[in-house]
Amino acid sequence: MCLYRLLCEKNPMKQKMRIHYDKEADFLEVMFGEPSESYYEDLGNDIFERRDEKTGLVKGYAIFNVQKCTANKDIGVEIPVG
Secondary structure, eight states, rough: OOHHHHHHSSSSOOSOOEEEEEEETTEEEEEEEOOOOEEEEOOOOOOOOEEETOOOEEEEEEEEHHHHHTTTTOOOOOOOOO
């Protein structure tokens, strides 16, 4: 599953987005909207989708082993405006 598609197609960016990267753990987390009670679904390839427990809406993604996934390339994300 392509990280770019996850970030651009599933969330229209109509809410606040927070990004956290822990270099030591090689862990990237992208969160949408306000924090809420949620659960994770394993999408494979060390990518997990976070969903709101009540609404089922996507609240973010957790990506492990980011350096391995990106093969030392930058992660480019297009953010729709409007």
